Amino acid sequence: MKKPFRIIMGLALAFSVMMSSCSTTRETEVEDELADFRSWVSTTTSNIADRTEEDWKQSREDFRMRTQELDQKEDQFSAELKQEYQELKQQFQSADAAYAQNNATPDMAEWERNLMGRWADYATINETNVQDAYITFMENVRQQSETWRDQEWEMAKRVLEKLNERKGEITGNIPTEIEVKIKALQMEFRTLETTADATDSN
Structure with a gap:
């Protein structure tokens, strides 16, 4: 009885370790993607006064594509990452509004x-x-x-x-x-x- 029990416990432990590893991997991937988005938002919004209309139009499209992908993964975010993600989106949207105002006055x-x-x-x-x-x-x-x-x-x-x-x-x-x-x-x-x-x- 002991041997089958040990085998079962060993398999359960291995499965638990594997699931934990997969979860950690997913969390790391999500954090990496958000870090990339954070860097992109920071770079994109830092010099809006120097951007051409065509250039900023491309930035809007990039923002739409990036957020479309991240929105689909948002349920995997921790509460802290969700808050940061919303703040990053707001940061770009505020820059977009400022760009429109500065160039349309x-x-x-x-x-x-x-x-x-x-x-x-x-x-x-x-x-x-x-x-x-x-x-x-x-x-x-x-x-x-x-x-x-x-x-x-x-x-x-x-x-x-x-x-x-x-x-x-x-x-x-x-x-x-x-x-x-x-x-x-x-x-x-x-x-x-x-x-x-x-x-x-x-």
Whole structure:
């Protein structure tokens, strides 16, 4: 009886060691991949002011491909690695937003004219015509957004943010039904943007 028992115990121990080794190997691989991503994010975001538009466009694509692979392995991350991974993604996304802002600032007035039309002078917007301003904005977004990429959506978002800021400055009371319609238009913009992001990722 002792010999079979020893054999069984030996096999169990060997299996345990093998599983532990495999687990350690997977953890090491995951840590190595995240370390590579960390290095890439650090290098990529350290000199955005010197990057050309084509170069940064490639960086966006690299980010999409890298995170697509890492997202599939995220369930293997420890809690600490998951937090770091999210922070690294946020670091790149913040750099991407900064790049878009830095390189698009001279065109802001043109974007406001294209999307806001006669409401590009925000000071003319008040409680009686604020809905018309949002309608004009969304009509132009619908017409122009089919060919937009990330940078164009970022510019449109900035125009909407300025419109939202102006709405917040209006001292008169905006009727509830108008508020509801404006919220619907704001949600439509976010839906179109999200759909465009999903299309770009495929």
